[in-house]
Amino acid sequence: MCGIVGYLGAREAAPLIVEGLRRLEYRGYDSSGVAVLKDGQIQVRREVGKLSGLAQMLTQEPVAGHVGIGHTRWATHGPANDVNAHPHTDSKGDVAVVHNGIIDNAARLRARLTEDGVDLVSDTDTEVLAHLIGRSEADTLEEKVSEALAQVEGTYGLAVVHAAYPDRIVVARNGSPLIIGVGDHEMHVASDLAALVRYTTTVAHLDDGELATLTADGFTTYRHDLSTVARAATEVDVDPAAYDAGEHDSYMHKEMLEQPEAAARVLRGRLDQRFGTSHLGGLDLDARELRAIRRVKVLGCGSAYYVGEMGAALIEELARIPASAEAASEFRYRNPIVEPDTLYVAVSQSGETVDTLLAVQEIKRKGGRVVGLVNVVGSAIARECDGGIYLHAGPEVAVASTKALTNMFLGFALLALQLGRVRDLSIADGRRLVAGLQRLPDQIAEVLDREPELAELAGRLAEAQSLFFVGRVRGYPVAREGAQKFKEISYRHAEAYQTSELKHGPLALIDESVPTVSVVPDDELTERNVAALHEVAARGGPLVVVTHATVDLGDLPGQASVHRVDLPRNERELDPALMVVALQLLSYHAAKSLGHDIDKPRNLAKSVTVE
Ligand code: AGP
Numbered sequence: 001m002c003g004i005v006g007y008l009g010a011r012e013a014a015p016l017i018v019e020g021l022r023r024l025e026y027r028g029y030d031s032s033g034v035a036v037l038k039d040g041q042i043q044v045r046r047e048v049g050k051l052s053g054l055a056q057m058l059t060q061e062p063v064a065g066h067v068g069i070g071h072t073r074w075a076t077h078g079p080a081n082d083v084n085a086h087p088h089t090d091s092k093g094d095v096a097v098v099h100n101g102i103i104d105n106a107a108r109l110r111a112r113l114t115e116d117g118v119d120l121v122s123d124t125d126t127e128v129l130a131h132l133i134g135r136s137e138a139d140t141l142e143e144k145v146s147e148a149l150a151q152v153e154g155t156y157g158l159a160v161v162h163a164a165y166p167d168r169i170v171v172a173r174n175g176s177p178l179i180i181g182v183g184d185h186e187m188h189v190a191s192d193l194a195a196l197v198r199y200t201t202t203v204a205h206l207d208d209g210e211l212a213t214l215t216a217d218g219f220t221t222y223r224h225d226l227s228t229v230a231r232a233a234t235e236v237d238v239d240p241a242a243y244d245a246g247e248h249d250s251y252m253h254k255e256m257l258e259q260p261e262a263a264a265r266v267l268r269g270r271l272d273q274r275f276g277t278s279h280l281g282g283l284d285l286d287a288r289e290l291r292a293i294r295r296v297k298v299l300g301c302g303s304a305y306y307v308g309e310m311g312a313a314l315i316e317e318l319a320r321i322p323a324s325a326e327a328a329s330e331f332r333y334r335n336p337i338v339e340p341d342t343l344y345v346a347v348s349q350s351g352e353t354v355d356t357l358l359a360v361q362e363i364k365r366k367g368g369r370v371v372g373l374v375n376v377v378g379s380a381i382a383r384e385c386d387g388g389i390y391l392h393a394g395p396e397v398a399v400a401s402t403k404a405l406t407n408m409f410l411g412f413a414l415l416a417l418q419l420g421r422v423r424d425l426s427i428a429d430g431r432r433l434v435a436g437l438q439r440l441p442d443q444i445a446e447v448l449d450r451e452p453e454l455a456e457l458a459g460r461l462a463e464a465q466s467l468f469f470v471g472r473v474r475g476y477p478v479a480r481e482g483a484q485k486f487k488e489i490s491y492r493h494a495e496a497y498q499t500s501e502l503k504h505g506p507l508a509l510i511d512e513s514v515p516t517v518s519v520v521p522d523d524e525l526t527e528r529n530v531a532a533l534h535e536v537a538a539r540g541g542p543l544v545v546v547t548h549a550t551v552d553l554g555d556l557p558g559q560a561s562v563h564r565v566d567l568p569r570n571e572r573e574l575d576p577a578l579m580v581v582a583l584q585l586l587s588y589h590a591a592k593s594l595g596h597d598i599d600k601p602r603n604l605a606k607s608v609t610v611e
Contacts, residue, residue, distance in 0.1 A: 009186020028605025078123025090134025276430020311412030351379020
């Protein structure tokens, strides 16, 4: 969702800002804009639609200057149009503000400003900030911003320029990420590392409740009361190439193919073959505390929720602790009972998903302990949790999450192993699973090698308007994630069901036009799964069976429309990791055959930072 970029130094600001915004396009946006300061004047350009429109506008009406801020907006208050696009200015045009987050008391502040005779031109909450800063009579820009923020309730990452203070950008953070980038006699700021890494890898993260002043020679950080707080810049270990799609036609394709290395990374140094367990230092829980856990509750949104279901099943199976997953977006609205001996696990790629963050805050407010399975280091959710497991999947740009999800599953496997081994999981089973985990990266590569076969199948599935994805027990969340991925990028109606539930209703929909993708691992449920396939095939339903070569499907009626994909076998508990990868390839190729923009599916954003 919304993105912030700022620059201050010897170079022309506008091209650098637009390039930074281009790097944030993947987050999703519907308008964009820049404000550049020169000779005591703020020049603003804003455009609805693609960033290329803003770039085009800037060639026709250029803005010169060495200090500027820019924004990509995802509409929350008011429609996507150029008036609501950021930056917003005060009535005199002295102040320009870009803002991520939501000002909860914006309506009240707008009413007050209107009573005072201020003419608000947009529908946004952000404009309020520009007026509050512009009307402040404080002496310094820092004081003006601090004074304005004292009146505001809500979340923000923001950057401010002021015509009277041309040597600085003032930024502030509360619940929305902001990263300062230190260059050579120049400073950058962005809401996402992706916009910075081409210019600098020396960065400082602001904490919630902090402000900073950037000048060409450095930065100073403050608390809200403007007492200074020391915050040093550090080197981030990130390869700028990680943010390029390279020879791939999309980031999703690149990120799917990166899964073997990403999987190896999340496991590295965490497996203990000798004791058949895992080492998870970041969890910060000793054996006694792990044993005291009576229940596990996983919280995440979208695909992170579905992987959470896979994780909960693994925990229940290996550790024999009641475990369940719930959509974080629903959790806090039902006044949840938070128990002291429950371990809460928040799962998120971005670490920014606001529904998940608010669920974590609700649990902590009620005294619960939350650990995070998060990919983005230092993100809001990672900081809010009491400890956790970083996923080390590397930057994920495509809206459709792939490598981060696989690593979430592996993170859960590591957690389940440890919880199991302090209970009744035998050392032999522990070692069996450690060996299985060690095999997984190579087996993921084997699944990825099946791409041509899956591409062909996907082309046929894409012709259907409606599909079922089915599985049982540990296969059901795999089916849910498969359906999610399919609808997300192919825009086909894909519905996940427990295989066992088909006959209780949805079987009525099955005919030659409705394919079923069925997850049938070789496990204790194979026979029941196969029986259900016969019921589908008997009604003419085309089948794609994601299975193992050892599974006998019997004589299915209508063999011509049955396609099996035999995957490598791991341990039955870990097979979901491989099946998910096969379903990713199906979705990707279905979307590709339909000619969709795979990395930017319609209506969706990479990081969902609004409730
Ligand atoms: C995944 O393909 C989706 N784009 C989406 O469901 C995503 O998993 C969800 O929004 C949660 O995101 P997070 O992992 O960054 O919290």
